[in-house]
Amino acid sequence: MIHRINNDGWSRRKFLATSAAGATIAIAPSFLIGCGGPATPTTGPADLSGTSGGGYFRNFGVDDQVIGKVLNAAMGKGGQYADLFFQHKVTSYLGLEDGEVNQAYSNIKLGCGVRVLKGDQTGFAFTEDLSTEALVSAAMTAAVIANGPAAPLLKTIVRVDVPQYYTVEIPWTDVGIERKMPMLARANKTAMAYDKRIIKVRVFTGDSTSRVMVANSDGKITEDTQPMTIAYLTCVAQDGKRREENYYSFGKRAGFEYYNDDRMDELATVAAKRTVTLFDAEQPPAGEYPVVLAPGLSGILLHEAIGHGMEADFNRKGKSVYANRIGKSIAPDFVTIIDDGTNPNERGSLNIDDEGNESQRTVLVENGILRSYMHDRISAAHYGVKPTGNGRRESFRYPPVPRMRNTYMVDGHHSPAEIIASVKKGIYAETFTNGQVRIGSGDFSFYLKNGYVIENGKLGRPVKDANLIGFGPEVLENVVMVGNDMELNVGAGMCGKDGQRVPVGMGLPTVKCNGISVGGVNNG
Amino acid sequence: MADKNLMEMARNTALIARKAGAKDARVFLSRSRNVTLEWRDGKIDRIRESTSQGLSIDLYVEGRYSSNSTSDLRTEAIEEYVKTAVATTRYLAVDEHRKLPDPSRYEGMTTENLERSDPTVSDIRPEERMAQARQLEEAVRAGDKKNKIVSVTSWVSDTSSMTVGFATNGFEATEAGTSFSRGAETSVRDTKDRKPSGVDYGSTRFQVDLPGIEDLGRGSLRRAMEQLGSKQVKTDVYHVVMENRVAPTFVRHLLSPLSGSSIQQKRSFLEDKLEKEVGSKLLTINSDPHLKRGLASTAWDGEGMATIRRPIIDKGVLKTFFIDTYYASKLGVDPTSSAKSNLIWKPGKRSAKEIVKGMTRGIYITSFLGGNSNSTTGDFSLGIKGHLVENGKIIHPVSEMNMAGNHLKFWVNLAEVGNDPWMHSSNRSPSLMFKDVQCSGA
Numbered sequence A: 001m002i003h004r005i006n007n008d009g010w011s012r013r014k015f016l017a018t019s020a021a022g023a024t025i026a027i028a029p030s031f032l033i034g035c036g037g038p039a040t041p042t043t044g045p046a047d048l049s050g051t052s053g054g055g056y057f058r059n060f061g062v063d064d065q066v067i068g069k070v071l072n073a074a075m076g077k078g079g080q081y082a083d084l085f086f087q088h089k090v091t092s093y094l095g096l097e098d099g100e101v102n103q104a105y106s107n108i109k110l111g112c113g114v115r116v117l118k119g120d121q122t123g124f125a126f127t128e129d130l131s132t133e134a135l136v137s138a139a140m141t142a143a144v145i146a147n148g149p150a151a152p153l154l155k156t157i158v159r160v161d162v163p164q165y166y167t168v169e170i171p172w173t174d175v176g177i178e179r180k181m182p183m184l185a186r187a188n189k190t191a192m193a194y195d196k197r198i199i200k201v202r203v204f205t206g207d208s209t210s211r212v213m214v215a216n217s218d219g220k221i222t223e224d225t226q227p228m229t230i231a232y233l234t235c236v237a238q239d240g241k242r243r244e245e246n247y248y249s250f251g252k253r254a255g256f257e258y259y260n261d262d263r264m265d266e267l268a269t270v271a272a273k274r275t276v277t278l279f280d281a282e283q284p285p286a287g288e289y290p291v292v293l294a295p296g297l298s299g300i301l302l303h304e305a306i307g308h309g310m311e312a313d314f315n316r317k318g319k320s321v322y323a324n325r326i327g328k329s330i331a332p333d334f335v336t337i338i339d340d341g342t343n344p345n346e347r348g349s350l351n352i353d354d355e356g357n358e359s360q361r362t363v364l365v366e367n368g369i370l371r372s373y374m375h376d377r378i379s380a381a382h383y384g385v386k387p388t389g390n391g392r393r394e395s396f397r398y399p400p401v402p403r404m405r406n407t408y409m410v411d412g413h414h415s416p417a418e419i420i421a422s423v424k425k426g427i428y429a430e431t432f433t434n435g436q437v438r439i440g441s442g443d444f445s446f447y448l449k450n451g452y453v454i455e456n457g458k459l460g461r462p463v464k465d466a467n468l469i470g471f472g473p474e475v476l477e478n479v480v481m482v483g484n485d486m487e488l489n490v491g492a493g494m495c496g497k498d499g500q501r502v503p504v505g506m507g508l509p510t511v512k513c514n515g516i517s518v519g520g521v522n523n524g
Numbered sequence B: 001m002a003d004k005n006l007m008e009m010a011r012n013t014a015l016i017a018r019k020a021g022a023k024d025a026r027v028f029l030s031r032s033r034n035v036t037l038e039w040r041d042g043k044i045d046r047i048r049e050s051t052s053q054g055l056s057i058d059l060y061v062e063g064r065y066s067s068n069s070t071s072d073l074r075t076e077a078i079e080e081y082v083k084t085a086v087a088t089t090r091y092l093a094v095d096e097h098r099k100l101p102d103p104s105r106y107e108g109m110t111t112e113n114l115e116r117s118d119p120t121v122s123d124i125r126p127e128e129r130m131a132q133a134r135q136l137e138e139a140v141r142a143g144d145k146k147n148k149i150v151s152v153t154s155w156v157s158d159t160s161s162m163t164v165g166f167a168t169n170g171f172e173a174t175e176a177g178t179s180f181s182r183g184a185e186t187s188v189r190d191t192k193d194r195k196p197s198g199v200d201y202g203s204t205r206f207q208v209d210l211p212g213i214e215d216l217g218r219g220s221l222r223r224a225m226e227q228l229g230s231k232q233v234k235t236d237v238y239h240v241v242m243e244n245r246v247a248p249t250f251v252r253h254l255l256s257p258l259s260g261s262s263i264q265q266k267r268s269f270l271e272d273k274l275e276k277e278v279g280s281k282l283l284t285i286n287s288d289p290h291l292k293r294g295l296a297s298t299a300w301d302g303e304g305m306a307t308i309r310r311p312i313i314d315k316g317v318l319k320t321f322f323i324d325t326y327y328a329s330k331l332g333v334d335p336t337s338s339a340k341s342n343l344i345w346k347p348g349k350r351s352a353k354e355i356v357k358g359m360t361r362g363i364y365i366t367s368f369l370g371g372n373s374n375s376t377t378g379d380f381s382l383g384i385k386g387h388l389v390e391n392g393k394i395i396h397p398v399s400e401m402n403m404a405g406n407h408l409k410f411w412v413n414l415a416e417v418g419n420d421p422w423m424h425s426s427n428r429s430p431s432l433m434f435k436d437v438q439c440s441g442a
Helices: A012-021 A056-060 A064-074 A132-143 A177-194 A261-280 A297-310 A312-316 A377-383 A416-421 A472-477 B003-019 B075-089 B119-123 B126-141 B213-225 B247-258 B260-264 B325-331 B352-357 B407-413
Strands: A002-006 A081-097 A100-118 A121-127 A158-160 A198-216 A220-239 A242-252 A287-293 A337-340 A361-366 A406-409 A425-438 A443-455 A458-463 A466-471 A479-482 A494-497 A500-503 A505-508 A511-519 B024-040 B043-061 B064-070 B149-167 B172-188 B197-204 B236-242 B285-287 B310-314 B343-345 B361-373 B379-390 B393-406 B414-417 B432-440
Touching (some): A056 A081, A064 A081, A064 A100, A100 B075, A132 B043, A177 A198, A198 A261, A220 A261, A297 A312, A297 A425, A297 A443, A297 A472, A297 A505, A416 A458, A425 A466, A443 A472, A443 B379, A443 B393, A466 A472, A511 B379, A511 B393, B003 B024, B003 B172, B024 B126, B043 B075, B064 B075, B119 B149, B126 B172, B172 B213, B247 B260, B247 B361, B407 B414, B407 B432
Parallel strands (some): B236 B361
Antiparallel strands (some): A081 A198, A100 A121, A198 A220, A287 A511, A337 A361, A337 A406, A443 A466, A466 A511, B024 B149, B043 B064, B285 B310, B379 B393
16 A cells, blocks of 8 residues: 655646636635525624534534434444534635736535444445435445444434634635735746746645534534645746756645735745756765755655554554554654644644544654554554544545644754764755655655755755655664754645545654665766 | 436536626536445455535636536535636636637547446445455465465445536537446565555456456465565666556656646646657557547547547657647647547567566566656656566565656667556556666665
8 A cells, every 4th residue: 555745735736636626715605595695704604613502514404403313324223333524615726827817726525424333344425415315325325334233312412612723813715816816926926036047937825614523423523614725836947958847835724814925925935946956956876875854844754754654544454564563662762753733723733633533742752662653533442542633534525544644753952063064975855745655564755856965064066856765664763863953844745545635744853864765866 | 316417407507607707618517426345354344335426617707717616516506606606707817828629629529339338337236345355355365375464455346427518619428437446455474574565456447357356366465475575776777677557657757748738837858859759669659538448538538629549659759749728729739638548559579577587687667666757857766666687587576776867868768568558547558678777775
C-alpha cells in the first residue's frame, strides 16, 4: 500500500480535477430555500454548538428524531456501534492566469455517511439525499456487516460541546468573489515585478466551510464548523533559452482575515525568488550523503519516514514496520515527536475528529521512546486505549481511518549554524514538493525542489529536483543533531491514504540526518 | 433514476442558467453505484456500498466563465445554486477565449459499440463477492510454504455509472459504463521488522476479463516474497527494464507536458517539439478512444467533442498536443481534445522476462517510490525498487535506490519495447528497456 503527500497544495493536476467538477462564492445555504425563506443572514442556521437546540442539519430536515430513527436502522442487524457523519461543505476557488482573474470554481458537498462496526469489521454506505427514507436505506445497507438481533433502541441523544482551535473573524460564507479578486491581482503584480525574467504567473485561492455533525449509537452528537483556506502561486521564468518553474503556498484553518497585502506579497516574493534561484541550480550529485533539513516543510520527513507507520490501523493489522514497538527506543533520546490537532488555526488542526472524538496533542515519540500510535475508534478498541482523535475522512463518502494532523519534532539544543558547520560534504534541503512511503517495508522518499550543496561546513551552489530515499526506522536512528528553531510549515499540504485526501500540517527544527540516498546525477 | 430523467434534469439546469443570464452552459449529470468488499485474514474487513449522484455546470456569462458542481440535487437547491453561480460569474474578468466547442466538433461521434458496459454487473450477489475475496486470500496462503505471511487483504469491487451531457449549442449525449477490479495485498516477514508487501490486481470493464483468482493470489505472494532481503546497490550507470505495469507511472511524466495548459503557460519541455524527435525509433504510441472494452474508451471527451483515433508519437516523432477549446483559442490553433484516452503502443518481440535474460548488468524495475518530474525542464528523479540483474540472472532485490535524468535525453536511449502491453490501465504500456540510466544507492 502506498501513501502519498503532495505539498504543492492545489497542484495543477488537482486543480484541474477540481475544475472538471467545478463550484463558488458566498453561496446562499440552499436549506434556506427548502424552508421557503429568503436567503438573509438573520434567518441563518442554529448556533453550531447546538446549545440553541437542533443543530445545523435541522435546516435540512434532520432533527434528533430522524437521527434516532436512522441510528436504530443502522443497529438493526446486530452491529455493536454505528455513527452518522453529516457534512455540508461549500468550497470556492478563484484563479488568475495571464494577468486576469478569469476563472471561478465552486463545489457543494452535501450528504451523510453511515458506518456500522462489529468488532473490527466495518459496514459503510453514504447518501447525498438527506430525506429520512434515503438515510434509513443507507443505514440498512451499512448494517449488513452484522448478522444478529437488533440492538436496544436508542432512547436519548446528548449534544456535546467541543473546544475551539480555529477562530474565524470573517467567515468565508460572508465573503463575495469581488473581495477576493484584488488579492490575486496584487500577488500577480508583485511576482511579475520581482524579476524581469518572470514570464508567467498563476495564482489560485481556495476556501471552504465544512459543517459536520457526528451522531453515534452511544447517543452522542458533536458538531463542528471547519474553515480552510489555501493560496497558491506559481511562476515560470526564462533566462535565455532556459526556463524554470516553482511555487509557494499557504494553507490555514482561517477566515478572510488571514489575508492582507503583506501576505499576498510574501506569497509572490517567495515563489518568485525560489523560481529564479533555480537558474543557478543543478541536480545534485548522486549517492548517499548527510542531509541537513531546513526548518518547516522538512517535516515531510517525519510524515513519510515514520508518521504513516505510526497510524494504528497498520499496526493492529501487524503490517507496519513499527508494529509491537510501543515502549521501545526507536530514536536517539533527544528526539521527541508530536502529532497535534490543537495548534491554533493550523492546517491539520481539528476540534473533533471525523468520529466525533475530541482532538488532542499526542506524544508519539518521547525522548526516543515510542509512546503512542495514532488511533481511530477501531484501533483504540483493539489496543484498549482511548481514541487519540486521529479518525479522519476526506468526506461523508468515506469511512474514517487513522490519519495525521500536524506532525512535528520539538526543539533540540543546537543552533542551525552549528549544524550546517558540522557537515563536510552533504546536502542542505530547503523545499519539497511531495513524498511517499511503503508502510510495511519502511522505505520512504521525499522530493527536493530547492537546496544547497554543503561543502566544508558552508552552503555552496544551489541544487534542485532530486528524490531523497531512506529506510524510515534507520533514518530516525540516524538523526544526529536537532536544532532549536522548530517551525510549522505554512503551506497547503495534502496527504493521501486509503484513496482519501486530507489536509495535514507538519514541522521540524533544523535536523541533520545520515543515511539518505540522493537521487542525483553524475555518479556523485 | 433513468437516463431519460437525468437528461431532462440536465436540460432544465441549462435552461435555468440561460434564464439567469448565461449565454451558454454545459451540464454533466452522473450517477454511479459502487460496491467494494475488502477481506482480511479470514473475514470481511469492510463493505462499502453506495449510489452517488452529482451535477456539474460550466457557465459562459457575458464573456466570463465559471465551473460549478454540487451533490445537492434537490430541485430548489439546484435552481438557487445556478442562479447564484451566474451572478457570481459576472464579477470575473472577461475572457474572450472561453467558449463552448464549435458545434461541428460534436458531429461524427462514433456509433460503434465500444463495449463500455457489462450487463452482468447488476446480477452480482453479495455472497459471490465474499466468495471471491475469500478465495483470493486462500490462493495467496496456498503458496506460503515458508510461513512468511503476516497479513493478506483482498478486495472485490464493481461499479456501474451513467453520465449525461448537455450543452446549449447542440451537444447532447449519454454514456454508461462499468468497471470491475479485484486483487490482493500480501505482507511478509523480513529482517529488521520490515514487512514488504506485494500487490497483484486486475481492472477491467467486463467481469469476464478479470485475471483468474489463482493467478492473482500467486502473483501477490510472489511480489511480496521477491522483496525479502532487498538492499541498495552501488551508485552507477545501469541499463534498466521497467515492468509493463509500472511503466505508465513514468510515461505520465513524458505526456503531461503535452497539455494545452502546459504549452500555453510555457511550462513544457516539449513546447517546440511538434513533428520533432523526442525518443528512439522504437517509441510509437497511438491514442485509441474507440478500443472495445478499453478503460478510457468514449465517444466524446470532457467538452463533448467527438473523439478520434490519433497518433501521439510515431517512431520517436511527436505528432500532437492535448489541447482543449480554451487553450486552443489562446494558442491560435485548432483544439485536438485534452483527452489522452487509451494509449496503444507498437509492441516489440520479447517479454520483460526475455529482455532481462539478455541483459549483462542492469536493474529490473518493478515499482517506483515517489519522486517527481519537472515538466518545464524535463529533469526527473524517481525512487525505484526491483532487482539487480547480472548475466541474465536476477541476483537480489534492490530498494532505497533512485534514478535520475532528463526526458529529452532519456527517451533517445529506449533500446527495446516489450510484447506485453499492460491491460489493466488505459495506458497499455509494454515493458520498456532503457540504456545508460543514472541510478543512485549506496
